[in-house]
Amino acid sequence: MNYPVWNVPYIGSGLVIGIVAIVHVLVSHFAIGGGLFLYLTEKKALREGREDWLKRLPGYSKFFLVLTGVVGAMTGVGIWFSIGLANPAGTSTLIHNFVFGWATEWVIFLVELSLAAAYYYTWGRLPSGVHVRLGLLYAVSSFLTLVIINGILTFKLTPSSAWLSVAGTGKEAEHFFEAFFNPTYWPSLALRTLVCISMGGVMSLVFFSRLDSEKEGEVKRGLIRWASLWLLPAFVFMPICFIWYLSMVPESQRELLSLGISTIGVGAFTQVTRLTLIAILTTATIVGVVYFLAFLYPRDFEFGHAIAVLLLAFLATAATEGAREMLRKPYIIFDYMYSNGTLKSAVGKCNEEGYMVHSPWKINEGMFESGNLRGSLVMELGRQMFLGQCVSCHTVDGYRSMRDFLYDRDETAIGNILAMMRKTGEGSPYSKFMPPLVGTDEEIDALKKYLVSLTSPSKGKGVMEVTSGERELQGIVKGN
Amino acid sequence: MNAAIPAAEPIPLPAPVWLMKFLGDLTLTIHFIFLYLLIGGLVLSAVWNFIGRRFGDKEAVGASGVVMSRLPIVMTYVINFGVPPLLFVQVLYGQVIYTATILIGLWWMSVIFAIMGAYFAIYRCSYLASAGRGYWGWGVLALLFILYVGKVYSTAMALMLRPEDWAGMYARSDFGVYFPPADATRLPRYLYMMVLSVGYGGLLTSLYSAKGSLEEGVKRFLRVWGGRVGGVFLILGLFIGLWAWQQQPVEVRNGVWGVGIVPYAVVVWALGLLMGVVASIWISLTPASWGYGKAYLAGAASVMGAGGYVILRDMVRDVTLMLKGFDVWQRVVNPNWYVIGLFFVSLLVGVGLLVWLYFILRSARPSIEKYV
Structure with missing residues (x-):
């Protein structure tokens, strides 16, 4: 355990990332699709001489600027902050690999933000041809940010065999481009581009649904129909791109999905299967709702309808991002680092020498004497094991509650589970989803005692007292 | 290596430290x-809006509007840069910065929401300014959010230099609920940044008067x-800067003086402050004229x-960490110059x-800017 663990009660640090990320994905995809929408809509309006459209576009571009510039940009920083807190080891690996990728994205983002502001503030102040060109440049620059970040995101699931072959040797930088343009890069880029175009349509539906059907009926009809068409590319191409994407996912990870599908009959879905089904169903519903409500009857398409579509899009985004994360289990970086930050290559060493033994966060008696810690060394060691190896996905009470999971299991039952979790591969049914439990026998025993104390306060009471066995453990936790 | 500091990332640095x-x-x-520009602008704009509306000073209200209407864009660049x-x-300092931010994790994460709050309040101010309405209350709210963000940042940057505090x-x-x-x-350190922001912010705010279409009274104001x-605030900042320096441990001060670039940096810093004071006096005493010189x-x-x-600041960090067993200059480097080159190409194009x-x-x- 190299870094301290950020232990968020009840919801867990992973869910903090998830909440921020879903909002960010929704808005940032709109930042790309919406930019293209603005450019093409202004161009179309100028070409067709539609003054009524042109009058509505400055308001739309303000809505766009504020939403993407404030919520989009800040939730982007929020993801960065939260991943650094929840998984510093994984974040550090990504940043060491891709710092100049991120720096390039920052340059493009700087240009993008400047263009977005210039585009909004120069409505009616520049010749229309120049203004349209600003819109085009904005659309291109925002798409380029996706081109960059997509490489970093897909790297986590498919880091490429070239990068994996040198991981941990100090030669990772030599395989930057293989890691960046990894096997899922292109299908993911295609999928995300389709989502961006759809989000441009969905957000435009939200904005233009507020036009008055009586007074502005004609312009509303035109803009709502035009915005509805933006969902068409996703409807046609997304299934193909999705199959393409899945074909590039490693076989072991694809099994998580197929396992869930094959066991639907007995109701034993895997989480990734459930999330994928939700994503497919909500996406199909969006297309249906938009066709029947917005495209066929654009004048009657009200703000409430648009919000319903947006909520469905939110659900689809949440499910898709959740499935993408689950598909990578038990890794944070496939075949290199487990989701709790333990390196795959360090498992043997942790089992031999100990998980906490080299940690800066190992406990000592001084902490009890200073009053910073209460209880006993064994319980505290067990708690640290829990924090280091379990808290990236579980909480004590709340999201994926450990107390609920343990329920009324006794010490022997918990010991059996922990013994199973130490095994890798076929030896453990958990190994497909969860990192192997690592540590010496003494450390695992301490974890067991801590977990027993979670099942019921009375069961843990006995081991809260310092015993002679714990005295022996003091040597271990001090690193002697 | 200090045992309190986490082990270095196994992947080498992708570019030279320098x-x-x-x-x-x-x-x-x-x-x-x-x-x-942001902090100074918020302080001045809120105060001028309050005074202007309370005492019927149109120039104060106008000047406040000029400053406030630019703050959404300024805020964008504050965040971006x-x-x-x-x-x-x-x-470079992953081991210490991740640790410090995790140890104040709750506060660190809250920064995101505070910035969004500030952003919202600034946009609100900007809207109210263009509508000719009062907004100093929203300005104060935005300022409080920004001061809070500054406090958390300053705490994190100071905590990353104090591994002796981490275990406790x-x-x-x-959950990171306590401050160090x-x-x-x-x-x-915190006061220096805030006071100097008002100082340089005030000075830079006067540059907005270069816009030809503003009313003469507003330009003058x-x-x-x-x-x-x-x-006033730059002079105050100079003294707080010296106080901040005095508060550094003796061994850090001695160590920093031993770094070759430091004497030049001190001269540049002091000259910057003195030139700022001179520029402030020049601009305020000759408001009728404007030129590129100012x-x-x-x-x-x-x-x-x-x-x-x-x-x-960078040297203080390096020396402090070096004294505590972490030398950033000793980290292993394995650069990929093609990638670095591509970054510079993108920077040039950008x-x-x-x-x-x-x-x-x-x-x-x-x-047309009209705020009254």
């Missing part, structure tokens, strides 16, 4: 200049009061003051596009 420090310090300097310094700090903090809370124990360097506030002097003073401080955009904006019909 290059990442250069890029980090350069972008941090720009970030600080926008921060000066804050990204690369933090990125390069995470690569972690034992007290793994008392540290003599923290308050003056911006120059007189921007200059006066700038002068603008260049004010701009150069801000760049030098911010740049000199950034280098000194800067070129921004220059092009600048000329496009200059060619646009001027907007």
Whole structure:
């Protein structure tokens, strides 16, 4: 355990990332699709001489600027902050690999933000041809940010065999481009581009649904129909791109999905299967709702309808991002680092020498004497094991509650589970989803005692007292 | 290596330390200049709006509106230019910065929501200003959010230099709900940034008066009061800076003086402050005239003051960490120059596009600014 663990009660640090990320994905995809929408809509309006459209576009571009510039940009920083807190080891690996990728994205983002502001503030102040060109440049620059970040995101699931072959040797930088343009890069880029175009349509539906059907009926009809068409590319191409994407996912990870599908009959879905089904169903519903409500009857398409579509899009985004994360289990970086930050290559060493033994966060008696810690060394060691190896996905009470999971299991039952979790591969049914439990026998025993104390306060009471066995453990936790 | 400091990332640094420090310090300097504009602008705009509306001073209200209407864009650049310094700090000092932020995790995460709150309040102010309505309350709210963000940032940056505090903090809370124990360097460091922001912010705010379409009274107000506030707060900032330096441990001060670049950085920093004071006095005493000389002097003073401080701050960090067993210059480096080259190409293209955009904006019909 190299870094301290950020232990968020009840919801867990992973869910903090998830909440921020879903909002960010929704808005940032709109930042790309919406930019293209603005450019093409202004161009179309100028070409067709539609003054009524042109009058509505400055308001739309303000809505766009504020939403993407404030919520989009800040939730982007929020993801960065939260991943650094929840998984510093994984974040550090990504940043060491891709710092100049991120720096390039920052340059493009700087240009993008400047263009977005210039585009909004120069409505009616520049010749229309120049203004349209600003819109085009904005659309291109925002798409380029996706081109960059997509490489970093897909790297986590498919880091490429070239990068994996040198991981941990100090030669990772030599395989930057293989890691960046990894096997899922292109299908993911295609999928995300389709989502961006759809989000441009969905957000435009939200904005233009507020036009008055009586007074502005004609312009509303035109803009709502035009915005509805933006969902068409996703409807046609997304299934193909999705199959393409899945074909590039490693076989072991694809099994998580197929396992869930094959066991639907007995109701034993895997989480990734459930999330994928939700994503497919909500996406199909969006297309249906938009066709029947917005495209066929654009004048009657009200703000409430648009919000319903947006909520469905939110659900689809949440499910898709959740499935993408689950598909990578038990890794944070496939075949290199487990989701709790333990390196795959360090498992043997942790089992031999100990998980906490080299940690800066190992406990000592001084902490009890200073009053910073209460209880006993064994319980505290067990708690640290829990924090280091379990808290990236579980909480004590709340999201994926450990107390609920343990329920009324006794010490022997918990010991059996922990013994199973130490095994890798076929030896453990958990190994497909969860990192192997690592540590010496003494450390695992301490974890067991801590977990027993979670099942019921009375069961843990006995081991809260310092015993002679714990005295022996003091040597271990001090690193002697 | 200090046993309290986590082990280094096994992947080597992807570029030489000096290059990442250069890029980090350069972008941090720009970030600080926008921060000066933001904090100074918020303080002045809120005060001028309050005074102007209370005492019927139209020039104060007008000047306040001029400043406030630019703050949404300023805020955008504050955030944008804050990204690369933090990125390069995470690569170079990952072990200490991740640890420090986790130990105050709750507060660190709350920064995102505070910035969004500030952003919202600033947009609200900007809207109310263009509608000719009062907004000083929203301005104060935005300022409080920004002061809070500054406090959390300053705490994190100070805590990353104090591994001796970490174990105790972690034992007290793994959710990061406590601020670190008392540290003599923290308050003056924070105060220095805030006071200097008002100083340089005041000075830079007077540059808005260069826009030809503004009313003469508003231009005059911006120059007189921007200059006066700038002068007073820059002098105050100089003393707080010296206090902040005195609060550093003796061995850190001695160590920093031993670094070759430091005497030059001190000269640049001090000159920046002095030039800032001179520019402030010049602008406030001769409000009827305006010329590029004043603008260049004010701009150069801000760049030098911010740049000199950034280098000194960086050296204090390096020496402090070196004394505690972490030497960033000893980290293993394995660069990929093609990737670094591509970044510089993108930077050149990006800067070129921004220059092009600048000329496009200059060619646009001027907007009419009316806030009364």
